[in-house]
Amino acid sequence: MHSAFSRRSLVAGGLFAAACLLATALPAVAQTVDAIKAKGKVTIGMLVDFPPFGITDTQGKPDGYDADVAKLLAKELGVPVEIVPVTGPNRIPYLQTNKVDLLVASLGITVERAKQVQFSDPYAAIQVGVLALGTSPIKAPADLSGKRVGIVRASTQDMAVTAAAPKDANLMRFDDDASAVQALLSGQVDAIGISNVVAQQIRAMAPQAGYEMKFVLSRQVQGIAMRQGQDELLTWVNGFVAKIRADGRLNTIHRKWLGSDLPDLSKP
Amino acid sequence: MIRQFTFNEVLLLLGALKWTLALSAIAFAGGAGMGLTIALARTAASRALRLLAAGYIQVFQGTPLLMQLFLVFFGATVIGLDVDPWTAASLGLTLNAGAFLGEIWRGCIQAVPKGQWEAAEALGLRYFGRMRWVILPQAMKIAIPPTVGYLVQLIKSTSLAAIIGFAELTRTGQLVNNATFRPFLVFSLVALLYFAMCWPLSLLSARLERRAAAPTR
Numbered sequence: 001m002h003s004a005f006s007r008r009s010l011v012a013g014g015l016f017a018a019a020c021l022l023a024t025a026l027p028a029v030a031q032t033v034d035a036i037k038a039k040g041k042v043t044i045g046m047l048v049d050f051p052p053f054g055i056t057d058t059q060g061k062p063d064g065y066d067a068d069v070a071k072l073l074a075k076e077l078g079v080p081v082e083i084v085p086v087t088g089p090n091r092i093p094y095l096q097t098n099k100v101d102l103l104v105a106s107l108g109i110t111v112e113r114a115k116q117v118q119f120s121d122p123y124a125a126i127q128v129g130v131l132a133l134g135t136s137p138i139k140a141p142a143d144l145s146g147k148r149v150g151i152v153r154a155s156t157q158d159m160a161v162t163a164a165a166p167k168d169a170n171l172m173r174f175d176d177d178a179s180a181v182q183a184l185l186s187g188q189v190d191a192i193g194i195s196n197v198v199a200q201q202i203r204a205m206a207p208q209a210g211y212e213m214k215f216v217l218s219r220q221v222q223g224i225a226m227r228q229g230q231d232e233l234l235t236w237v238n239g240f241v242a243k244i245r246a247d248g249r250l251n252t253i254h255r256k257w258l259g260s261d262l263p264d265l266s267k268p
Numbered sequence: 269m270i271r272q273f274t275f276n277e278v279l280l281l282l283g284a285l286k287w288t289l290a291l292s293a294i295a296f297a298g299g300a301g302m303g304l305t306i307a308l309a310r311t312a313a314s315r316a317l318r319l320l321a322a323g324y325i326q327v328f329q330g331t332p333l334l335m336q337l338f339l340v341f342f343g344a345t346v347i348g349l350d351v352d353p354w355t356a357a358s359l360g361l362t363l364n365a366g367a368f369l370g371e372i373w374r375g376c377i378q379a380v381p382k383g384q385w386e387a388a389e390a391l392g393l394r395y396f397g398r399m400r401w402v403i404l405p406q407a408m409k410i411a412i413p414p415t416v417g418y419l420v421q422l423i424k425s426t427s428l429a430a431i432i433g434f435a436e437l438t439r440t441g442q443l444v445n446n447a448t449f450r451p452f453l454v455f456s457l458v459a460l461l462y463f464a465m466c467w468p469l470s471l472l473s474a475r476l477e478r479r480a481a482a483p484t485r
Binding site (some may be wrong): 044048049050051055056057058059060082085086087089090093095098099175176177179181182198201204205 | 273276280283342345346350428430431432433435439440443444445446449451452
């Protein structure tokens, strides 16, 4: 089962590269704020398999921190919102092929991604670290030597852990957070690379097991993504993020979904 | 924000089940139409038709279904069309099914003894008459097991449509798992639902084979 996932995602990774090539052949549709208003609705893509930022509610509709931010953005724009569920591999192709106007999809701001899309100012931040049992002797990246470490494929955890772990650490890649967590809970891996928000939920689910964050690898800020060359839209979105930070609405959403106040949102 | 697994989650999965069934039905119906055309083209007298059909089959059998779905969905935008995930998944699966069914049925047509072809010609039947009354009925008898086998495979490969954002049964199972963190329960239920779809087909296949073989017993 593990190798079947990895082959499928290698194909998906290759497709992603192909789609990027295809996308460069597309005329970039430069959208202004007025163009979106004239269209009558704003389509926003978000993840639905990354709790608590993106999940599905009891009706199967998108919900979570990103959903609330997206709905607020649409309200400020004055148009109805259409939230489109996307996945890790296809979120940027969806944006590049004009199927969505914006991505509020927990996209960590990285230099590689900034080459393909434009990021707004950060609207969320998470820490990426390694979680293991309290009794585990792991204290630093070097201790991962020879251990099995679970990570979510193509996420920022993947990049951070792959960069920091020693060569003989056994890295096992899973499709989503729930699978990685399950691997840890059932003892199939010794530790997982995970964000602090999901770690919180694991501790809530299994308090007696005594999981703890062994060390923090990096801090990541997340931005709203849009196609390149849309400066007017970028200015508007940055203004929106600044506004909801200043008047406390973003903090309210953060407390609702993550149970704590907004962390430091400055770019690391 | 993990919620409990309740009957509501089962209803979500059943809702997704109907999408999987609908997608499989459309892909099989469209694929059957295309497959018959391809199979007849592969066994045609004209060499050009045979090569064209062979080329089509090689392309769709030789590339991953995942890639075909991806290219239909995102590639349509390059040529100026805007397709939604449902249309793209139906189209991609239809094209793929057409290639596989075409090849299966070509083999079954060619498995009909040469004597039947000659006898049909001797009776004065033209091409469509030969096919309709003599060759295809016999080929269909041979075709039942592999066709139903392919249909079962098609139902399971609809799960690949998740790459283009189509929320069918497997993907919905993943989403429910991410909301409830109960993978054994969720994925056992999903497997059960797939089995509930595929097993009746195998039973149907056995029944059809028995009926088709009745005159020769």
